[in-house]
Amino acid sequence: MPRPETLAPIADVVVFELPSDDFVPTSAAAAAPSALPVELRVTPTPPTGEGRRQAAAAAAAAAPQARVRGRDRARRTSRPAWSERRAARAAELLHVDEDAQPVRHARPRLLTRRIAVVAGLTAGAALLMGSAAMTAMMLPPATDAGPDAAVTMTAVQPQKVEQLPVPEVSQTPPAADLCALPDVVAALQTGNDEGAIVAAGGGEAFRAAVVDGRASCVDLGDSSRIWTVVDKIRAANPIDYRPSGLVLPDGVRNIEGGALRADAASALASLVTAARDAGVGEIALESGFRSYETQQATYGRHFAERGEGADQVSARPGYSEHQLGLGADVVACAGACGTLDQLAATAQGQWVADHAWEHGWIVRYLDGKTPVTGYTAEPWHLRFIGPELARAYHDGGWTSLEEFFALDPAPDYAG
Numbered sequence: 001m002p003r004p005e006t007l008a009p010i011a012d013v014v015v016f017e018l019p020s021d022d023f024v025p026t027s028a029a030a031a032a033p034s035a036l037p038v039e040l041r042v043t044p045t046p047p048t049g050e051g052r053r054q055a056a057a058a059a060a061a062a063a064p065q066a067r068v069r070g071r072d073r074a075r076r077t078s079r080p081a082w083s084e085r086r087a088a089r090a091a092e093l094l095h096v097d098e099d100a101q102p103v104r105h106a107r108p109r110l111l112t113r114r115i116a117v118v119a120g121l122t123a124g125a126a127l128l129m130g131s132a133a134m135t136a137m138m139l140p141p142a143t144d145a146g147p148d149a150a151v152t153m154t155a156v157q158p159q160k161v162e163q164l165p166v167p168e169v170s171q172t173p174p175a176a177d178l179c180a181l182p183d184v185v186a187a188l189q190t191g192n193d194e195g196a197i198v199a200a201g202g203g204e205a206f207r208a209a210v211v212d213g214r215a216s217c218v219d220l221g222d223s224s225r226i227w228t229v230v231d232k233i234r235a236a237n238p239i240d241y242r243p244s245g246l247v248l249p250d251g252v253r254n255i256e257g258g259a260l261r262a263d264a265a266s267a268l269a270s271l272v273t274a275a276r277d278a279g280v281g282e283i284a285l286e287s288g289f290r291s292y293e294t295q296q297a298t299y300g301r302h303f304a305e306r307g308e309g310a311d312q313v314s315a316r317p318g319y320s321e322h323q324l325g326l327g328a329d330v331v332a333c334a335g336a337c338g339t340l341d342q343l344a345a346t347a348q349g350q351w352v353a354d355h356a357w358e359h360g361w362i363v364r365y366l367d368g369k370t371p372v373t374g375y376t377a378e379p380w381h382l383r384f385i386g387p388e389l390a391r392a393y394h395d396g397g398w399t400s401l402e403e404f405f406a407l408d409p410a411p412d413y414a415g
């Protein structure tokens with residue numbers, strides 16, 4: 001079907017002189033249906049070269065009686081009435097065709113298709129460029145200007161995002177040294193360890209300051225402080241250190257008559273009372289303060305029995321928390337009291353593990369921490385560090401005092 005926009009000027013219209021029912025079209029294009037009357041049908045754009053000559057010859061053979069007048073302007077004008085009517089009719093039909101719905105929309109549709117194709121190509125190109133950018137970001141940077149240099153330059157270009165200005169992040173200024181706080185200094189001077197920690201902002205703030213080196217007046221080796229650390233590589237200072245103010249804890253069943261530092265004694269009484277009030281049962285103090293001399297005798301006895309194996313069950317003199325007055329071995333009682341080893345299996349033992357921190361105590365030697373603490377699990381051995389530090393220890397999920405203060409592990413004695 002010839003497209004309307006390819007219609008030849010009216011002068012080129014091929015007119016069959018004697019249309020008849022016997023007319024046989026010579027091509028599929030000529031046979032195609034047409035809205036035009038037979039006499040106004042338009043020949044399709046003829047093929048070129050040999051094809052055109054063959055078509056003309058075939059047309060002549062099939063319709064020898066037809067005379068082609070399209071190119072003979074003189075003869076056409078010799079019959080003006082007939083030609084003018086045909087021209088008018090053709091012009092009218094052509095005009096109608098031009099405005100016909102399919103024609104009117106043909107170009108917009110074509111244009112739309114072209115736009116769609118262009119858009120598709122553009123999108124494809126964008127994807128290719130994006131893919132190239134991703135590939136370039138994953139590839140190592142070019143190290144020389146070899147043959148791939150041009151490709152690399154093109155591919156790296158989308159990385160301009162890295163050239164965006166980096167927003168300035170204001171850094172939090174480091175906190176001042178705890179010892180610049182007058183309240184901390186005052187508490188330390190009066191031996192009020194717990195008060196110093198409170199003045200420092202609490203247990204965690206105190207711990208963080210120590211770990212960060214912002215506590216120049218805090219000495220973890222000072223045996224008189226509740227934050228002191230004694231283990232197999234950190235001896236008491238002096239090694240025969242003896243705390244002052246040892247007292248017997250009030251209201252606590254005391255099997256050996258052990259004493260504790262006053263603050264620790266008060267805290268143990270609080271713990272025992274709380275357990276009783278919770279219906280857990282009675283907790284008794286098995287062993288409290290042990291002097292350097294006492295520890296010499298105790299360790300000497302174990303050493304005589306076990307040799308070096310004594311270190312597995314007894315601290316050497318000068319290396320025991322009991323010498324600080326801050327260590328307490330507790331047992332569970334129900335009428336009679338159990339042994340140290342039996343505590344863990346009792347309700348009191350479970351309660352101690354869960355609630356001792358609320359009274360300033362921690363279970364110092366936990367199962368699995370031997371490489372750090374140097375001791376196998378001792379669920380009965382409590383260490384007083386004060387309510388503030390104990391809360392920070394508990395809330396932080398710490399399992400050893402060495403790690404709490406970021407100290408080296410102490411699996412064994414140095415020599």
Ligand SMILES: [Zn+2]
Binds near residue numbers: 322328329380382
């Ligand atoms: Zn102990």
